[in-house]
Amino acid sequence: MNAVKIAAIVLIVAGVLGLVYGGFSYTKETHEAKLGPIELSVKEKQTVNIPVWAGVGAIVIGGALLLFGSKNR
Numbered sequence: 001m002n003a004v005k006i007a008a009i010v011l012i013v014a015g016v017l018g019l020v021y022g023g024f025s026y027t028k029e030t031h032e033a034k035l036g037p038i039e040l041s042v043k044e045k046q047t048v049n050i051p052v053w054a055g056v057g058a059i060v061i062g063g064a065l066l067l068f069g070s071k072n073r
Helices: 003-021 052-068
Strands: 023-035 038-049
Touching: 003 052
Parallel strands: none
Antiparallel strands: 023 038
């Protein structure tokens, strides 16, 4: 399996996951303070939405790489 096929499969899988889940969230620690024995921290939950066009585009590009990428030998 060459690098083009691996990249195509990764793009297809990423596109499908983007369409299924629609986005992901993560926690970001923004502020931290230590006042003697007391520790204070502020954590913000960030959400990243993946557009539908990006998921479909990744699937299309991955499929094109699978079809046409290996014929250039």
